[in-house]
Amino acid sequence: MRLNRVSFTLILLFTSLTANSHNPERLVISEIERGQLTFENDQIAAEYNAALKRQRIRRLNAMTWIKKVYIFIKAGFEHIIPQGIDHILFVLGLFFSTLKFRSLILQVSAFTLAHSITLALAALGFVKLQLSVVEPLIFLSVVWVAFENCLFKQTTKWRPLIVFIFGLLHGLGFAALLSQYGLPKDNFISLLLAFNVGVEIGQLTVLLVAFILIRLIFRKYKSNNQLKIPASILIGIFGLYWFIESLI
């Protein structure tokens, strides 16, 4: 039996309020029947975040395809600049590892291919890993690249393979973010691609800016090695710091 509405007649007198149908009156009853409301902030926050995601999907679904694609490219880009400091450091790690354009292209391609694979697999639901596991590992990959940069004068032969494996990890990181963001079912593939494109644009932007800065400001350095070691140490320290922080 559904219960009725307010007896707020007195309170609502003279205001132009129309009474709620089913409200406060029945709340008296339902508090007796069900007990009082308690506020558990964790739960409220979790419910709120789930609702935000639903809202985002609703809003996305209502947009034109072209706008959705733009938004996902933007989201992918923003996940590198400015939010993805871990990915930026990793890409810079690759950048400082070698002077040879070919070697850099090879590494970056391996990285891109790898993270695209895991991003797609995770988004499609084939792979699942907790962000709390993936995140520290990503920072660890930054530390490793920096460490390797300091250790070897030239990049090793198996370097692209290591980068590829790390790339798989970074892809899972992207996927975790994407799943929080929500991917509308209707345009799943094109938006997944758009997100990935955004990530690539972000990544290329990092490389481009680094390249230009090095060329413009540090022109006096003859060898990249002069910069390679200090830059890598810096990257390694940051990576280590965030690695430890992500564990706490």
Add this chain to the structure above:
Amino acid sequence: MKDILLILGLILIVSCEQKFKLDPNINPFFQEWNTQFEVPPFLDIKDEHYMPAFKKGMEENLKEIDIIVDNTQEPTFENTIEELERSGKLLGKVQRVFSNLASSNTNSQLQELQRDLSPMLSAHYDKIRLNEDLFNRVELIWNDRENLNLSKEQQKLLSDTRKRFVRSGALLSNSEKKQIVEINSKISELTTAFGQNLLAETNGFELILDNSDLDGLSESVISAAYESATQKMDNAESDNDREKYKDKYLFTPHRTSMYPFLTESTRRDLREKLYNSYVMRGDNNNETDNKKIAVQIAKLRVERANIMGYQTHAHYVLEENMLKSPDEVYDLLIQLWKPALKRAKAEVDDMQAVADAEGKDFKIAAWDWWHYSEKVRKQKYDLDESAIRPYLSLDNVIQGVFNTTNKLWGLNFREIFDIDLYHPDARIWEVTDKDGSHLAMFIGDYFTRSNKRGGAWMSSFKGQSNLDGRERPIVVNVCNFPAPVGDNPSLLSFENAVTLFHEFGHAMHGILTNVTYGSMAGTSGPRDFIELPSQLLEHWVSEPEVLKSFAVHYQTGESIPDELVEKLLKAAKFNQGFINTEYLAASLLDMDWHTLTKEDILSNSNDFEKKSLNKIGLIDEIAPRYRSTYFAHIFSGGYSSGYYSYIHAAVLDSDAFEAFKEIGNVFDSNLSSRLRKEIYEKGSTEEAMDLYINFRGRKPIIEPLLKVRGLDGSLD
């Protein structure tokens, strides 16, 4: 290409940005809301804005009243009644937002504010209601009403306004007024105590069970009971208490805990124990006993009614309702009572047959009802709830109700995505009429969450009025449907879908309303009438034609199978003898309590109740829906001599829908436009019975309801 995309995107984003800005240094309630569709700027409203806005709102309201009273011109309808209508705008603005959010998206600050505000507001409205100079002006206009050439709507407004003063004692002598104030404050203390006692009594009984006591219970019920016990254990203060709940299973007289147990448990002794704890609440001769309080409240209510010049409390209450006198209410209830009781007795026979077939040698008792009716249900009405849910995704049901009102009245709904509401689960639509004109905004807030009150209701953030230009409303529905899990849609039960239609019916009442004076808009009518627009809409969800049009499987896209629809509709008649009998018994009990006169000698609540129930011949297998000592609706809520309203509205809605059935078209356009014009648009601008007769051409009859509920003998 990238640049083009970027620029395109930027343009789109910018074009969606908020076009208005509030001054962040000024309380948003003190600013004009030039928002899209004048939706409250929820993101700008902070908890600390309410109290100052309430205070200023009350202050302004009193100033406006002073201006009306101090007007040196002769009192006229325009300078008094209409000005009263205009007064209290700021207070209304803040009150609407606050009372909505304090229920649908609350927190401890809002709860605290609500406690602080409640006495402040009632004192504020007392000041206005007891303002003698103001009443004198109203009374002068009232006495001159024949010569004023008022429209029908204006006459009703004048009479409603005056009645509010009179019903708060404006015509009484000063000593009588003082008496009324005293009685009111006593009643208010007693009703609060009644509610607190009831809460204590409901929390006071615990059925703590061992592993060996769980016969018949399902996995989910067991784990919920285990969870309750564990929670108690975690909150326990002493080791002793912790031990008491350790690895135990807890059931309580809260209905959510009790009903599953009574339904499933095969332990008759334990069913009896838990059931009795429920029906004995407030009747345990302890410090939280409610028997004396009920008697005192009833006595004070007669006393008050007598001072006001009414024979009984029921006369006082009913004056404002659609049914105007206790006789009319009794007449209705007794008419329904006989077929309900007859059906209930048949249900007892059905259950007894099951028990006999099981070889049990007992007579079905009150605590057996849930257990054995469930067995009958499985035999006769078997319906797998989980088979229905996939057809009732929330979006489909919303679409279903939109389509229904589109076919009835040509309404269209357009979801607006770039308005920020108070919670991301709340959604908003613009409602337009068949000619494309703006009608209202509709907010749907459907999912359950921990900072929302239980239940389902309709309310509004902005009212409707045509007094100073065309003002259209912002209406909200709040429900507690299960939130989606993961990426799946929210799947509703059929009962949820009915609730959605029900609340949307209230929303329609608020959306279609078209009156001059805001205080008479939408759902402002009497309680035994305002459930008509809501319950009426429920009938469409049960129409196979309508149901099949929107109940589409969320994965396969298939329409709901006929066989399932048939089972679903048949199940609606299950257990109706019981449901109606327990309800009617409580309604009659309510009426008996409130038709007491001063001369009636009343000492013991239990004797009184027993006499009342014997008189109608209630069977032992059924207790009234609420016994006196836990009848919170009438002794701590505002339903005294009003509990009958539910079934009265049901009589109305069944009879009203029958009009469509008679024509053979549930979307008949003549009938639907008459329904809109006479019921949904009119608010309370005419007497409710007149509105109904205008639509139906005659007074309501009970037969359609009996048919809907299977009380017409068709099941015997």
